[in-house]
Every structure is written in structure tokens, then in C-alpha cells.
Amino acid sequence: MRIDLHTHSSVSDGTESPAELVAAAVASGLDVLALCDHDTFDGLAEATAAGARLGVAVLHGIEVSTQRHGHSVHVLGYGCRQDDEALQAELAHVRAGRSGRVPAMLANLARFGMPVPPEVLARQVGDSPSVGRPHVADAMVELGYVADRREAFDSWLGDDKPIFVGRYAAPLGRALDLIKAAGGVAVIAHPWGRMSRDQLTPGLLADLAAAGRLDGVEVDHQDHDEATRAELRALADRLGLLATGSSDYHGVGKLDHDLGCNTTDPDVLGEIRRRVAGRGGRLDGSDAAAV
Numbered sequence: 621m622r623i624d625l626h627t628h629s630s631v632s633d634g635t636e637s638p639a640e641l642v643a644a645a646v647a648s649g650l651d652v653l654a655l656c657d658h659d660t661f662d663g664l665a666e667a668t669a670a671g672a673r674l675g676v677a678v679l680h681g682i683e684v685s686t687q688r689h690g691h692s693v694h695v696l697g698y699g700c701r702q703d704d705e706a707l708q709a710e711l712a713h714v715r716a717g718r719s720g721r722v723p724a725m726l727a728n729l730a731r732f733g734m735p736v737p738p739e740v741l742a743r744q745v746g747d748s749p750s751v752g753r754p755h756v757a758d759a760m761v762e763l764g765y766v767a768d769r770r771e772a773f774d775s776w777l778g779d780d781k782p783i784f785v786g787r788y789a790a791p792l793g794r795a796l797d798l799i800k801a802a803g804g805v806a807v808i809a810h811p812w813g814r815m816s817r818d819q820l821t822p823g824l825l826a827d828l829a830a831a832g833r834l835d836g837v838e839v840d841h842q843d844h845d846e847a848t849r850a851e852l853r854a855l856a857d858r859l860g861l862l863a864t865g866s867s868d869y870h871g872v873g874k875l876d877h878d879l880g881c882n883t884t885d886p887d888v889l890g891e892i893r894r895r896v897a898g899r900g901g902r903l904d905g906s907d908a909a910a911v
């Protein structure tokens with residue numbers, strides 16, 4: 621049983637439509653796929669329908685943009701009730717922040733001699749409700765300013781680079797509580813990856829675990845080297861946190877890793893299912909049908 625618990629579609633900053641993503645999961649030999657687009661549930665209906673057609677279990681996820689002391693932390697929510705009003709309001713706030721910073725980023729690009737006409741960016745964003753820096757990167761590639769997303773981030777768009785503009789993100793604790801209150805299971809994505817390592821100390825993770833606010837941490841992720849994975853897995857074991865694994869796939873040719881390059885233990889998914897059921901959440905189409 622091969623389970624990939626964190627992937628993206630073109631409904632946020634992935635490059636494949638939800639149905640194309642599910643087809644790619646079949647080709648990669650996955651049995652279970654969670655779609656976790658940034659700050660939106662909009663791709664889940666299409667992905668679930670494709671999963672039913674193609675024989676892949678599609679789990680309902682989201683990756684929420686949060687922050688602690690101004691540092692970005694990504695939180696995966698599994699099985700949230702998508703109509704939960706408090707969660708929806710917070711997500712709308714985050715998406716508004718995403719759209720709201722676009723003019724300032726375009727102004728920065730122009731200042732550095734790389735004008736991006738709004739229609740070029742709009743074409744990259746497509747109908748995604750969740751505009752991200754990868755869309756800006758793709759516009760820069762289209763205009764020949766950089767070779768690929770990686771160069772765009774490394775030279776221009778990264779958090780400490782000249783084009784970057786900050787945006788609203790949900791306070792970490794608030795996001796965890798909203799996910800749980802919506803029936804979901806909260807797992808911190810790539811906690812010791814490039815963005816959040818200094819913030820997410822063992823002490824903080826211990827406090828969140830002890831308070832019952834956090835369910836798990838993503839251990840097997842490309843941003844974690846082997847030593848980091850071993851250290852984080854041992855910490856998760858000690859704290860009683862679930863340890864997940866995923867590809868964080870964003871589409872072909874966008875980041876150097878394939879669907880299913882990291883996977884989650886079936887027993888861990890079983891525990892996620894139990895918790896979602898206990899909280900009245902909905903992890904997939906069959907849960908929704910049962911409600």
C-alpha cells in the first residue's frame with residue numbers, strides 16, 4: 621500500500637489539474653493520494669471524482685499558510701469539514717493576502733528591470749484562487765528572465781530576496797485549533813525544512829503535542845536530510861506525534877522529485893482515519909457520502 625499524503629494541483633501552485641494529478645498517481649503506482657493545495661479546498665471535488673474513476677483513494681487535505689513570530693510554518697489539515705465557517709473565514713483572509721501582495725511584487729520586478737505584464741501573470745495563475753510566488757516564477761520563466769522556478773526563488777523570490785513581499789498568514793496555534801475544530805487532523809509540513817527549523821523547537825512541539833493541539837509532523841520530506849529525519853522521528857515517537865511522509869509534488873519538471881518518493885505508513889493513515897472520524901470530519905468521498 622503506497623500512500624502519498626501531500627501533493628499540489630494547479631488549483632494552487634502545482635502544474636497539473638486535479639484530474640491529471642490523480643492520473644499521474646495511478647501511473648506512479650500509488651494507492652492513496654492526499655491533495656493538499658495551499659489555502660484552498662477547491663480542487664478536491666475534481667480529484668475525488670477522478671480517484672473514484674481511476675481507482676485511487678483521494679484524501680481531502682489542505683496546506684495552510686501559517687506563521688509564528690513572523691516566520692512561515694506550513695500546516696497540513698486532513699479531513700476538515702470544508703464548510704466550517706471559522707476555517708473558511710481564515711482561509712479567505714490568507715487568500716486575500718496572497719492576491720493583495722501581487723501589485724507590490726510586480727512593482728519590485730519592474731524596478732529590477734523585469735517587467736511582468738499582468739496578463740502574463742494571469743495566464744500562469746489560471747483559475748487558481750490561491751496565487752503564489754511559483755506563479756510569479758513561472759511568469760519570469762515565460763519572459764526569459766530566469767531558467768526555472770528554482771533560479772527564480774534562489775535569485776529573486778526567496779524570503780530574503782529583493783522581489784519578496786510578505787503577506788498575511790494565520791497564527792500557527794490558531795490554524796491548528798481551527799483544523800481540529802473543523803474535524804481535521806493537523807500535521808506540520810516539513811517542520812525542519814528550509815523555512816521553519818529555528819521556530820519549531822523540540823520544546824514548542826512538545827508543548828503543542830501535550831496540549832493536544834498538534835497531531836503529527838511530516839518527517840519523510842525532501843527538505844529533510846537523513847539525519848534530520850532520524851532526529852525528528854525520534855522526537856515524534858517520544859512526544860506521541862504521528863510521523864508522515866510525502867512527495868510534496870508540484871508537477872512535472874517543477875521541483876526535482878516524483879510522486880510517491882516519500883510515503884506514509886498505513887498504520888499512521890489508519891490513526892488519521894480514526895481521529896477524523898472521532899472529530900466528525902470527512903477524509904474522503906466515502907466519509908462525505910456517509911454523512
Ligand code: AMP
Pocket residue numbers: 633658751752753754769770773774870874875
Ligand atoms: P508563497 O506560497 O507565495 O509564499 O510561495 C511559497 C511556495 O513556493 C512554497 O509553498 C513552495 O510551493 C514554493 N517554493 C518555495 N521555495 C521554492 C523553491 N526554492 N523553488 C521552487 N518552489 C519553491
Ligand code: ZN
Pocket residue numbers: 628633634658870
Ligand atoms: Zn506549493
Ligand code: FE
Pocket residue numbers: 683694809810
Ligand atoms: Fe509547504
Ligand code: FE
Pocket residue numbers: 626628683809868
Ligand atoms: Fe506543499
